[in-house]
Amino acid sequence: MSRLLYELAGEDPGRRFSPYCWRTRFALAHKGLEAEGTPWRFTEKDRLAFSGQGLVPVLVDGDTVLSDSWRIAEWLEEKHPDRPSLFGGAPALVRFVNSWADTALHPALARLIIMDIHGCLAPADQAYFRQTREARFGASLEAIQAKREVELPAFRKLLQPLRGALAGKPWLGGDTPNYADYIVLGSFQWARCTSPFRLLAEDDVVFDWRARGFALFDGMAAKAKGYTA
Amino acid sequence: MSRLLYELAGEDPGRRFSPYCWRTRFALAHKGLEAEGTPWRFTEKDRLAFSGQGLVPVLVDGDTVLSDSWRIAEWLEEKHPDRPSLFGGAPALVRFVNSWADTALHPALARLIIMDIHGCLAPADQAYFRQTREARFGASLEAIQAKREVELPAFRKLLQPLRGALAGKPWLGGDTPNYADYIVLGSFQWARCTSPFRLLAEDDVVFDWRARGFALFDGMAAKAKGYTA
Numbered sequence: 477m478s479r480l481l482y483e484l485a486g487e488d489p490g491r492r493f494s495p496y497c498w499r500t501r502f503a504l505a506h507k508g509l510e511a512e513g514t515p516w517r518f519t520e521k522d523r524l525a526f527s528g529q530g531l532v533p534v535l536v537d538g539d540t541v542l543s544d545s546w547r548i549a550e551w552l553e554e555k556h557p558d559r560p561s562l563f564g565g566a567p568a569l570v571r572f573v574n575s576w577a578d579t580a581l582h583p584a585l586a587r588l589i590i591m592d593i594h595g596c597l598a599p600a601d602q603a604y605f606r607q608t609r610e611a612r613f614g615a616s617l618e619a620i621q622a623k624r625e626v627e628l629p630a631f632r633k634l635l636q637p638l639r640g641a642l643a644g645k646p647w648l649g650g651d652t653p654n655y656a657d658y659i660v661l662g663s664f665q666w667a668r669c670t671s672p673f674r675l676l677a678e679d680d681v682v683f684d685w686r687a688r689g690f691a692l693f694d695g696m697a698a699k700a701k702g703y704t705a
Numbered sequence: 706m707s708r709l710l711y712e713l714a715g716e717d718p719g720r721r722f723s724p725y726c727w728r729t730r731f732a733l734a735h736k737g738l739e740a741e742g743t744p745w746r747f748t749e750k751d752r753l754a755f756s757g758q759g760l761v762p763v764l765v766d767g768d769t770v771l772s773d774s775w776r777i778a779e780w781l782e783e784k785h786p787d788r789p790s791l792f793g794g795a796p797a798l799v800r801f802v803n804s805w806a807d808t809a810l811h812p813a814l815a816r817l818i819i820m821d822i823h824g825c826l827a828p829a830d831q832a833y834f835r836q837t838r839e840a841r842f843g844a845s846l847e848a849i850q851a852k853r854e855v856e857l858p859a860f861r862k863l864l865q866p867l868r869g870a871l872a873g874k875p876w877l878g879g880d881t882p883n884y885a886d887y888i889v890l891g892s893f894q895w896a897r898c899t900s901p902f903r904l905l906a907e908d909d910v911v912f913d914w915r916a917r918g919f920a921l922f923d924g925m926a927a928k929a930k931g932y933t934a
Contacts, residue, residue, distance in 0.1 A: 566795035568874035569885055573801060575869025579862070580809070633808070640804025645797035656798055 478512070479504075482524065482534040485515030486596035486670070491701045493596065493669035495582070495662040498697070499545040500533040502658030505693040507552050507559040511535070518601045546574055549655055562655040573648065573656045576637065577663050584631050585663060585675075587613070591621040592671035624673065631675070635682055642681045646688070653692060661689040661697065669702035676705075707741070708733075711753065711763040714744030715825035715899070720930045722825065722898035724811070724891040727926070728774040729762040731887030734922040736781050736788040740764070747830045775803055778884055791884040802877065802885045805866065806892050813860050814892060814904075816842070820850040821900035853902065860904070864911055871910045875917070882921060890918040890926065898931035905934075 481501070484494035492498075492513065504511050516523060521530040527543045535542045542548045553562045563570045586593075586609075594605055594617055606617055613620055638660065641648050648656035664686050667675055676683040686705060690697040698705075710730070713723035721727075721742065733740050745752060750759040756772045764771045771777045782791045792799045815822075815838075823834055823846055835846055842849055867889065870877050877885035893915050896904055905912040915934060919926040927934075 564795055566793055566798055566879065568870040568877050568879050569795055569798040569802065571873060572866045572870035572877065572885075573798065576805065576866040578869075579865040636808040637801045637804040640807075641797040641801035644800060648797050648801060650795065650797050656801075 478538065479510065480536040481511045481513050482516045482532045482536075483513045484532050485517060487598040487601075488596070488701065489515035491596055491669055493593070493666055493702070494532060495577075495666035496531075496545040497533045498662035498665045499655070499658055500535060500548050501696070502661060502692075503545075503549045503552050503562055503655060505696055506562060506653075506655070506658065507556050509552070509556070509559075511537075517598055518604045546571065560652075560654075564649050564654045570654070570656045570659075574659050577659050580634060581660070581663050584627070584634055585667060587620050587627060588624040588631060588675065589621070589667050589671035589673055591617050592673065596670050628675075632677070632680070635680075638682050638685070639680075642685050647685070653689065657685075657689055661686065664705065665690070665697050665700070665702070668697070668705040669700060672703040707765075707767065708739065709765040710740045710742050711745045711761045711765075712742045713761050714746060716827040716830075717825070717930065718744035720825055720898055722822070722895055722931070723761060724806075724895035725760075725774040726762045727891035727894045728884070728887055729764060729777050730925070731890060731921075732774075732778045732781055732791055732884060734925055735791060735882075735884070735887065736785050738781070738785070738788075740766075746827055747833045775800065789881075789883075791887075793878050793883045799883070799885045799888075803888050806888050809863060810889070810892050813856070813863055814896060816849050816856060817853040817860060817904065818850070818896050818900035818902055820846050821902065825899050857904075861906070861909070864909075867911050867914070868909075871914050876914070882918065886914075886918055890915065893934065894919070894926050894929070894931070897926070897934040898929060901932040 481497070481504070483492040483497040485492055492515065516532050524530050524532070524534055527534045527541050529543050531543060533543065533545055533548060535548050542551055549562055590609060594602055597605055610616055645651065647653040648660065664675070667673070668690070676686065690705060710726070710733070712721040712726040714721055721744065745761050753759050753761070753763055756763045756770050758772050760772060762772065762774055762777060764777050771780055778791055819838060823831055826834055839845055867877070874880065876882040877889065893904070896902070897919070905915065919934065
């Protein structure tokens, strides 16, 4: 069965940087499923009209069209129960991590790399990105990123729940990684693909976990176009 | 086997308000274990000397002396594998919630009820509490709590991961509650025991979950000395 994944791309179509698309990329790899990726840009809403909405990831799996990374993960879990589980019997807790990444991690992380993201985009996307993000954050992209050294300590403090989880186990999923890991790895991959900014100290347990995560599936995330994390 | 739990108490020894002690109370109930509770106050460090540290909960279970709510939960899980599981096979994710409550939820919640907590304490504890908390927050208890109406929207926004988790399942533990629920219920019980302040809107999914949680184990939390949540 053919599978096609619409992935947010920069001006360079090989730079696939959306954290939500990476969640789906990891989920597919975890289930041992192949999917062709096709680059998509913020301003190409019409190309997603067939999905009934305007955001990626969009997964076309045979006759099935799916959007929303969480919905895609649930669908993969349901469709392939014989493959390794994405949720490890704890779907509500994995979704807790999903919401935490969306509402706590991303707003703080975006501020540290927002001009770097802008710098990766095609010209039409740059205009769209500047307009929507400056409205969201109430400041110019330049002004937001200019404060990143000041905001870095608070960002690192925000990661405390990860350190708690990793104090006793190698992965958020426990002894092996699962979708909870992929959610947060997707967030860090978003940064790695767009920015050279050093988010983590090397003696942070999250640093080691991130390196192990990027090395999964034959270095899938580590080999993707980006910077050295 | 006799079990004794040292629990933080207010001036009224029946007011047991520590969120960490409630984690242990819930964990014991989940495992179907009885424990006698004994009131302890902040300034009675000497009464805990036998435990090698100065914080509650302290659980004395036969010959075993345990402190730290997370360590107690791990020990109960290990000692009673035949009883319902506290971690549901996802210990790292439950510990993620544990760290989130300690480092994100509690600092924000404490600010909303800090004078109310102070009002519940015995005089010696009031002096200790004011000194340590005013140093921690860098402001007078009165000044901190005076801002609670202003800070309430941000507090409610902070709960977004709970709403995510509860969007698809009735409990953080999934179809049945587990220690992840008890951690956060303990935080809300801390507030219920000390403050009449309305933390949640009634149409919030967290409001309903909290009511169901307080009703568990024959209304253990709902019946404890405090206010109507």
